[in-house]
Amino acid sequence: MLAVRDLTICVGPAAKAVDIVSAVTFSIDKGEVLGLVGESGSGKSLTSLAIMGLLPTPGPRVRAGRIELDGSDVTALQPWQRVEAGAGRLAMIFQEPMTSLNPVLRIGDQIEEAVRVHDGTSGRLARERVRELLDMVRIPDAAVQLAAFPHQLSGGMRQRVMIAIALACRPQVLIADEPTTALDVTIQVQILGLLRELCDRLDMAMLFITHDLGVIAQLVDRVAVMYGGRVVEAADVGELFGAPSHHYTRALMDCMPAPSRQRRLRPIPGQAPRPGTITAGCVFAPRCVAARDVCREALPPQIRISERHEALCAFPLGSGRSP
């Protein structure tokens, strides 16, 4: 449904542009949820903005690679051109719904606007569709909520409204950029459950971006781990957690505090590279316990661990090639 091939995003004037996202490749099937996980500065949000065609201008730009939506190349198309070209439909939700909603318009009017734009309907038909969308995102007391302004809703309700607006275009792919990071856990779990239900029911694909491995484990089908602007490991969720291959993935799992054990944590030494740091070798090598000279000198190979599991590492864990 969505395929990203060798996506490379650079910043800076043409003469001295540096890549901040390098050769990112993944694809998502119908009804599938792909989790893009990484820490601050890993390039996960830029990747999602590039897919939406929402990179700010002037600013970062796509230097190489292809973005295919439902079989057609949309890399160079602006969002409105995509609609005209009849390309597949994308929608996106963000971390803080308050900044995406208009504070002086009632919720009902904002959802209806999206419906009018996408369906070309108005009046009773549009209002019926609004009701239908509210049911889909499980907003109770529709009449009350439709008349409310954004500030009168809780964070969880606002995110449901954003999801309703996103669904107005009947997207084939939903991009969710940290949609629950600002929410409390008892609210987060409800939004995650809702998103999962919608993907299954509407056969909608979802690109879910988060820094939280716990959310990844419980929600997604497939995972791509990003570090320093690259996808360093990609696998089905069970395999990734059962047998991580990249040393960064392993280290990230090890340094998570867990409620069930009290022990010294094993932090990853050092700091994540600043976006745009140029290295000849592996981006993770400076912090990697298994790094050898070769890791610092040349970009590691993309190693196929199994049918659906790849790692960007010369000495992947459990391969017998570990130093």
Added chain:
Amino acid sequence: MSQQDFLELRDLRTAFDVTRFGRRLRLQAVDGVSLSLDEGEVLGIVGESGCGKTTVGRSIIRLAPAQGGSVVFKGIDVLAARAASLRELRLRIRMVFQDPYASLNPRRSIGDSVAEAGDINGTFPSRADRTGRIAETLSSVGLDPSYADRYPHELSGGQRQRVGIARAILPAPEVIIADEPVSALDVSVQAQVLNLMMDLREQLKLSMLFISHDISVIGQISDRVAVMYMGRVVELDATRAVLDSPVHPYTRALMNAVPKPDPSRRIAGAIELGEPPSQFDRPVGCAYRPRCPLASGRCATEAPELRPVGQHGRRVACHNV
């Protein structure tokens, strides 16, 4: 002096008057909290946004105005303390704040920020002594003493939080109130800072009130935990015991909702857990009643008090467990 008298909060109440669209409203952030912190102990306070956990911490050193109840630190009535003794208390009870970007003055060097408490209180006998203390404190939080001459914008989030910890421990405090000290950090950096706090606690024999929304972090660092909901403590016991067998229906829901890095526990579909009520419109009786699967008639009229449940010192505020 017995251990119980180290730091004792009794029936603490803190409210804020806020104006919303011209209407004056009262927000009861902390609604009768009684807790004690033993010497050398780490007490965790966990809860979601608006549960009052931060206000409890701030009320203790009077950064938030408590209207009722008492805070007694080693026999001193903190809420009644006059300016001079309050200043001295604030050297013995120190805070570490959440946002290392907002809590450091961007125009002051790291050294000046770290030494601030000593400068204000005139505790450095000489210039050389001051420089030495700054260097020593920076080293103890894992920063090179040369950072003293740098400014906050030159530091990463993790380094800034180390500075936040350094300025808290400079006057050799007895209690640290840490308010979400690792929430703004990426997990790999969060682990570094948590390890540092655990080390300092051992080395400096600190007692700590550790406030967090993250049950995993609390599980990592605290000996006992108080779970808060809508301004009240709903469950209190040894951390391990609460995490292994939560009793209060809210604690149970909270534990279940925490995302676990375990793909076998997948979220299959929609889950309905409700949302907390408005803070300005607190339900009569138990505040958790509208969301509670165990709610009974009594919950609608009578707010449950924290009471012993079972034999092992667990205290729970619920009529129905």
